[in-house]
Amino acid sequence: MAIFNLNISGPPPGSLTVGASLWIDLGLITSGKDFFIGNGKWTSPDKTIIFSLRTNNLTKSAGTTTDTTQISTYSVAAGKSYLQDLYKSGRIHTATVKSTGVEHWWLLLTSKSSTAGSFMYNINYCLE
Amino acid sequence: MADMNPLFNIFYSGSGVTTTKDDWYDLGYYGGISPIPTGRQMFLGYVVTIAEDKNLIFEIRPNIIGQSTGTIANTILRGYAAVQSGLSDPGDLYNNGYVNTLAPITGVSTGVEKLWLRVRSGSNVAGAFDFMVYYNLL
Numbered sequence: 001m002a003i004f005n006l007n008i009s010g011p012p013p014g015s016l017t018v019g020a021s022l023w024i025d026l027g028l029i030t031s032g033k034d035f036f037i038g039n040g041k042w043t044s045p046d047k048t049i050i051f052s053l054r055t056n057n058l059t060k061s062a063g064t065t066t067d068t069t070q071i072s073t074y075s076v077a078a079g080k081s082y083l084q085d086l087y088k089s090g091r092i093h094t095a096t097v098k099s100t101g102v103e104h105w106w107l108l109l110t111s112k113s114s115t116a117g118s119f120m121y122n123i124n125y126c127l128e
Numbered sequence: 129m130a131d132m133n134p135l136f137n138i139f140y141s142g143s144g145v146t147t148t149k150d151d152w153y154d155l156g157y158y159g160g161i162s163p164i165p166t167g168r169q170m171f172l173g174y175v176v177t178i179a180e181d182k183n184l185i186f187e188i189r190p191n192i193i194g195q196s197t198g199t200i201a202n203t204i205l206r207g208y209a210a211v212q213s214g215l216s217d218p219g220d221l222y223n224n225g226y227v228n229t230l231a232p233i234t235g236v237s238t239g240v241e242k243l244w245l246r247v248r249s250g251s252n253v254a255g256a257f258d259f260m261v262y263y264n265l266l
Contacts, residue, residue, distance in 0.1 A: 048214035050178060050258070070141045073258055075178040075216040084218070091173060091222065092262050093134040112180060112214075 004038035004087075004124040017116035018049060023063035024107040026123070029055070029099035036128040037094045042074060043081040046117035050075045050110045053086075053123075055096035056103035063106045070108075071095070078117075095128060136173030136222070136262040143258040146184070146247045152198030153245045155261060163196065165265065166239035170231040172206065173262040175219035179211040180256035185248040186211065188221070188261070190231030191241035198244040204233055213255075230266075 008026055016022070029035055042051040052073040060067035071094050076082050086094035096105045107121060140160040144153060156162015164170055170190070177186040188207030195202035206229050209217040221229040232241050247257055 050180070070260075073141070073176060073178065073216075073260060074218075075180070075214060075258075077214050082216075088136075088174065090133075091135040092139075093137055 004126050006125050009122040018109040018111060018119055019116055020111055020114040022109045026105045026107055029096050029103050029105055030127060031099050031101035033127045034098040035096045035105060035125050038087045038124040040084045041122040042076045043120040044076045047078045047111055047113050049119055052108045054106045054108055058097055059100055061102045061104055068106055136264050138263055140261040145254050145256050147254045148252055149249055151247045155243045155245055162242045164237035164241050167236050169236050169266045171264040171266050172229040173222045175207055176260040177209055177211055178216045178258040179213055182213050182249055182253060182255040184211050184257055187246040189244045189246055193232050193235055194238060196240040196242055203244055
């Protein structure tokens with residue numbers, strides 16, 4: 001049985017682009033649980049983009065650097081994809097906070113260029 | 129699912145801007161452990177390094193026993209990656225258990241030794257960088 005039985009991906013084609021930065025709300029973390037992340041596939045067709053997963057700190061819910069903590073990061077060059085292993089056969093634990101019912105998890109995209117660029121992400125995770 | 133017992137259960141996560149050709153960063157500054165606690169040894173697993181603006185060379189260097197400063201003489205190279213501008217490097221210091229990357233290398237900390245990230249480049253132009261270092265304390 002697969003460990004990471006949940007998946008979130010996006011954005012719908014053509015619906016979003018990233019300039020210098022963009023916070024994507026991946027949603028509310030299930031109350032009393034944390035999300036345990038297996039891998040993330042990051043694609044940046046048009047320009048170099050840094051993909052960073054962040055979890056809200058306890059009792060926080062805003063998508064800001066102050067209210068979140070980075071739990072992964074990777075830079076992907078224009079026209080490339082990268083499958084980032086965030087599990088390493090169980091050797092690392094990439095997880096959000098255990099939610100009190102208000103915390104979200106976020107994908108922060110940053111770029112040195114403010115020109116609009118498309119992107120895609122696909123994250124496999126589970127409830128812990 | 130069962131409780132996780134990950135081998136590398138602590139990480140440093142940070143970013144900075146290097147403005148010289150050779151900068152040293154005490155990783156403890158980034159919310160991690162520094163100096164390495166007395167009687168303990170760090171077991172290093174994985175590193176992610178990002179060079180945002182220019183090509184950079186990243187080095188992971190623990191102090192030798194009894195030293196605490198970030199200099200070539202007082203540290204030993206234990207991880208290394210050259211990263212092109214805009215790219216990342218997923219460094220594996222563990223290699224499925226085939227490599228034992230420790231800090232300090234030759235024994236436990238006396239309470240003063242640190243773990244350093246040395247960032248080098250071919251120019252003095254400012255360049256942003258990011259990193260994550262996954263480790264454990266033995």
